[in-house]
Amino acid sequence: MGSCCTCHPKNNKTYTLNLEARPGLYVNEKFSYPSSYINLQSFAQRMANTISNMKIHNPIKTLVSKSKRRYTKDGFNLDLTYITNNLIAMGFPAEKLEAVYRNSIDDVAKFLEAKHNDHYKIYNLCSERSYDETRFQRVATYPFDDHNPPRMEVIQPFCNDVHQWLSQDKNNVAAVHCKAGKGRTGVMVCCYMLYSKQHRTAKDALNFYGSKRTTDKKGVTIPSQRRYVGYYATLVQEALQYQPVTLVIREIRLEPAPLLNGAQCGNIQFTISQQNEKLFTSAPKEVKKGAGLIELPLSQYIPITGDVKVEFCRKTIRKDKMFHFWFNTFFVRDEIVVSGQDNGTLGVPTSDCTIRTVRALSYDEQAATNNHYNNNENQHNSNNHHNNNSSNASGGEPRPRETRANSCSSLGIDNNRMLVLRIDKWDLDDAHKDKPNKLYSSDFRVSTTRIMYQIVQLLISE
Structure with a gap:
């Protein structure tokens, strides 16, 4: 007589499967399987390999890639794009279950060995994770x-490394990746294209990368990351040598007040960080409805050097993030001269203020400029005497520009002079997503100002 499975007790056991969905996030799930499937981790790995091997028609990988262009030739299905003939942008080479929706490390290795055997080098930009580097021939790490954005000190060594590798052999390629292979990867690829003179401006490099890496031309979209591509473009265009510059933040202003909690009232707070260390956290500041100006003076002068992050949040029962931005002190260039005495507070710039740009020159460039100027001083004085006190717009020999130290020193003499960094709403991280202008008006901007020798004052105006 036949038997039904319901006539016998189930020989099932319950196991807990710990899956790493992404770094730092673990999902514990209980599954009921026949006891023959004791090694669930092995079973899960076999399933991951099976799904990953569905090359061309794997809808999961395509869904995760979103608008990124994929390489789907010769039996491969990879989140990978040739930006140029020797520059590759790709997603993270993943293992285990993550390989279901990201690039499989096996597939990436097979691709590179098949297409560029002994002529490829991988550049890993991830600070949060790594993998077995022995799976590849060469791996360099420049994490952020x-x-x-990356630290400014990281960009030049990366560009030097890539250029040295590509120059060794015309067949060499550089494969750059972060996690998704878009934002961080785009920053460094664009910087290298500027370094190698493939593009003259940051805008050109960013647009080119976006058109190659994505179908919607949205490559590097985070404002601070785009800003740092612009910073590096400035270094290349003006042949500057980056050196950290120390400034001191004195005050932050918001003008007018953004909307908080659905109304123009509430408390606002900000933090200033440098190298993942919080240097200052402000006390909550009450924002009243209809306030045209919010002044946020610091209780102490905070010296900052190099890469700086400023974050704003709404202070309720919990902290709700508003927006943040990164900037580098070396590139705080614009100088504003405000009429009236400095009594410790910043007067609102008016029409009688004059604004000019102070170039941040390295010591080497300044020395070269001075030598060149001295050699041509007599000719300059005779031919361009009428331009001695202004920038030369007629093509004559320009006067030497001040070094950063000289500029700041001059501010110690004239307390009405301030350096200004202005950042529009659309260049503020998170705030740029407010396209309907519900929280910030379309002309919302951040102004980082007030340097008196090494004193900076931040202004946020709307």
């Missing part, structure tokens, strides 16, 4: 955090 997701959704953030």
Whole structure:
């Protein structure tokens, strides 16, 4: 007589499967399987390999890639794009279950060995994770955090490394990746294209990368990351040598007040960080409805050097993030001269203020400029005497520009002079997503100002 499975007790056991969905996030799930499937981790790995091997028609990988262009030739299905003939942008080479929706490390290795055997080098930009580097022939790491720009000190060594590798053999390629292979990867690829003179401006490099890497031309979209591509473009265009510059933040202003909690009232707070260390956290500031100006003076002068992050949040029962931005003190260039005595507070710039740009020159460039100027001083004085006190717009020999130290020193003499960094709403991280202008008006901007020798004052105006 036949038997039904319901006539016998189930020989099932319950196991807990710990899956790493992404770094730092673990999902514990209980599954009921026949006891023959004791090694669930092995079973899960076999399933991951099976799904990953569905090359061309794997809808999961395509869904995760979103608008990124994929390489789907010769039996491969990879989140990988040739930006140029020797520059590759790709997603993270993942293992285990993550390979279901990201590039499989096996597939990436097979691709590179098949297409560029002994002529490829991988550049890993992830600070949050790594992998077995022995799976590849060459791997270099230049890590920085997701959704953030790199430290300025990282960009030049990266460009030197890539250029040295590509120059060794015309067949060499550089494969650059972060996690998704878009934002951080785009920053460094664009910087290298500027370094190698493939593009003259940051805008050109960013647009080119966006058109190659994505179908919607949205490559590097985070404002601070785009800003740092612009910073590096400035270094290349003006042949500057980057050197950290120390400034001191004195005050932050918001003008007018943004909307908080659905109404123009509430408390606002900000933090200033440098190298992942919080230097200052302000006390909550009450924002009243209809306030045209919010002044946020610091209780102490905070010296900052190099890469700086400023974050704003709404202070309720919990902290709700508003927006943030990164900037580098070396590139705080614009100088504003405000009439009236400085009594410790910043007067609102008016029409009688004059604004000019102070170039941040390195010591080497300043020395070269001075030598060149001295050699041509007599000719300059005779031919361009009428331009001695202004910038030469007629093509004559320009006067030497001040060094950063000289500029700041001059501010110690004239307390009415301030350096200004202005950032529009559309260049503020998170705030740029407010396209309907519900929280910030379309002309919302951040102004980082007030340097008196090494004193900076931040202004946020709307």
